[in-house]
Amino acid sequence: MSGEELGKYMKTPHVFTFNDKPGYNIYNSEDGEFFTKASVSLYSPSMVNPKHAPQGKSSLMLQTTVPYHWMNNWGGGDKEVYRQLKEKAMAAMIGSASRLIPGLKECIEYKDAATPLTYERFTHNTDGASSAWSWNPKKKFYKNTMSVNIETPVKNLYIGSCWAMQIGGVPGALAAAYQCVKKIK
Structure with missing residues (x-):
């Protein structure tokens, strides 16, 4: 087609x-x-x-x-x-x-x-999750599955990868990297 x-x-x-x-x-x-x-x-x-x-x-x-x-x-x-x-x-x-x-x-x-x-x-x-964390609604890692969470407990250490949001993947990694760049500018 x-x-x-x-x-x-x-x-x-x-x-x-x-x-x-x-x-x-x-x-x-x-x-x-x-x-x-x-x-x-x-x-x-x-x-x-x-x-x-x-x-x-x-x-x-x-x-x-x-x-x-x-x-x-x-x-x-x-x-x-x-x-x-x-x-x-x-x-x-x-x-x-x-x-x-x-x-x-x-x-x-x-x-x-x-x-x-x-x-x-x-x-x-784990469990074949297609994008970082599991998409299982019973296994939430973040309160808002669509938000980007780059902060860590370590000063000046940010998550700039797919692990910064529940659904992860390439879009999650790009969103996290963008947030990191904004944070360190």
């Missing part, structure tokens, strides 16, 4: 959907149909910068929150079961996104999935 075609359906790079289906429960790691019930958020990096996709193409990331230990911790170490579960999750999420972008499934040339296990392996974040 070209960036122009994607732009017909997405007027902004981020589209957050909140249409959880009956039976949705983020804490139920045994629900084999979890992904058919969960809301899917869409993000198109190529709408921000066209170089994030080959010329005439677009990029689209689908994301949802998921129980960390879903389906016996994503297959209990069995690589084939893990692959099958990732395929099942991707198919359900693409199906959900296709309600917003008709014909999406037929336009996909490449797809991949990152699970909590992927994040844990590459970032060493």
Whole structure:
């Protein structure tokens, strides 16, 4: 799908959907149909910068929150079961996104999935948190999950990374670095 075609359906790079289906429960790691019930958020990096996709193409990331230990911790170490579960999750999420972008499934040339296990392996974040601290609403580290907290108990030591806010990630790291620069100027 070209960036122009994607732009017909997405007027902004981020589209957050909140249409959880009956039976949705983020804490139920045994629900084999979890992904058919969960809301899917869409993000198109190529709408921000066209170089994030080959010329005439677009990029689209689908994301949802998921129980960390879903389906016996994503297959209990069995690589084939893990692959099958990732395929099942991707198919359900693409199906959900296709309600917003008709014909999406037929336009996909490449797809991949990152699970909590992927994040844990590459970032060493506890329980596969995708962005620094856990997004689990029962495990808040800061009173306001969207605020940037660069202060530490040590004089002139600031947090200039994704760890300065609950949801972290690249946006959190940039916001923290910006706050640090303002503080030390």
